[in-house]
Amino acid sequence: MNVVKLQSTYDISVEVAKIITEQINNKPDSVLGFATGSSPVETYKRIIEKYEKGEVSLKNITTFNLDEYCGLPRDNVNSYFYFMKDNLFGKTDVDFSKVNFLSGTSGEIEEECKAYRKAIEEAGGIDIQILGIGTNGHIGFNEPSDSFTDGPFKVKLTQSTIDSNKKYFEDGNMPTHALTMGIGDIMRAKKIVLIATGEAKAKAIFGTVKGEVTPMCPASVLQNHPDVTIFIDEEAGKLL
Numbered sequence: 014m015n016v017v018k019l020q021s022t023y024d025i026s027v028e029v030a031k032i033i034t035e036q037i038n039n040k041p042d043s044v045l046g047f048a049t050g051s052s053p054v055e056t057y058k059r060i061i062e063k064y065e066k067g068e069v070s071l072k073n074i075t076t077f078n079l080d081e082y083c084g085l086p087r088d089n090v091n092s093y094f095y096f097m098k099d100n101l102f103g104k105t106d107v108d109f110s111k112v113n114f115l116s117g118t119s120g121e122i123e124e125e126c127k128a129y130r131k132a133i134e135e136a137g138g139i140d141i142q143i144l145g146i147g148t149n150g151h152i153g154f155n156e157p158s159d160s161f162t163d164g165p166f167k168v169k170l171t172q173s174t175i176d177s178n179k180k181y182f183e184d185g186n187m188p189t190h191a192l193t194m195g196i197g198d199i200m201r202a203k204k205i206v207l208i209a210t211g212e213a214k215a216k217a218i219f220g221t222v223k224g225e226v227t228p229m230c231p232a233s234v235l236q237n238h239p240d241v242t243i244f245i246d247e248e249a250g251k252l253l
């Protein structure tokens with residue numbers, strides 16, 4: 014596990030955008046796993062800037078996002094599909110026919126999850142998976158639990174996740190469930206880049222880097238992955 018501490022969110026975004034765009038320039042049909050939340054937003058801005066300068070084209074990449082809220086259609090402003098369209102895909106030449114998302118409105122959850130796992134496999138696996146981390150150590154929406162998950166599944170969100178994310182729901186109606194890639198899906202990615210900034214993430218980062226590997230801190234499983242880089246700022250790394 015490679016831990017890189019940088020001065021600012023901006024510095025982190027420059028480095029992570031470099032990793033992603035180099036990957037795409039070396040392999041234009043790369044398969045990229047994207048994350049939502051505040052952590053990767055600056056990185057997405059740097060990618061858009063590079064796209065606008067003609068330094069990278071995203072038109073041949075295939076994408077898989079980590080998770081999606083149950084009950085929110087793609088055109089809902091709080092859906093993660095909408096987030097990705099708004100923060101990256103719609104501002105670049107991403108080919109939306111190559112964008113993959115778990116559907117939060119599918120009536121056939123089990124089929125939906127199986128198909129997503131198969132689609133990742135058929136695409137050749139994820140070259141780089143971007144991750145944020147929850148204050149409780151979750152990655153994707155893999156909340157602390159008794160065991161590590163494997164493939165995509167439906168999860169009941171914990172109170173701490175609801176507390177962290179409810180600010181985005183102006184009417185206060187945040188979904189209580191989501192579909193998420195499992196820990197196995199994340200661990201099968203060839204390379205993983207995790208971004209964490211701010212003091213609220215310090216405990217989760219400590220558990221991830223220095224704690225025992227336990228599903229009670231889901232990100233700790235990354236200690237078992239051969240190619241993980243964790244980008245943190247001073248505050249997120251203050252307990253290390």
Ligand code: PGA
Nearest residue numbers: 050051052053145146147
């Ligand atoms: P954040 O969320 O990037 O908005 O802090 C990360 C997460 O919950 O995984």
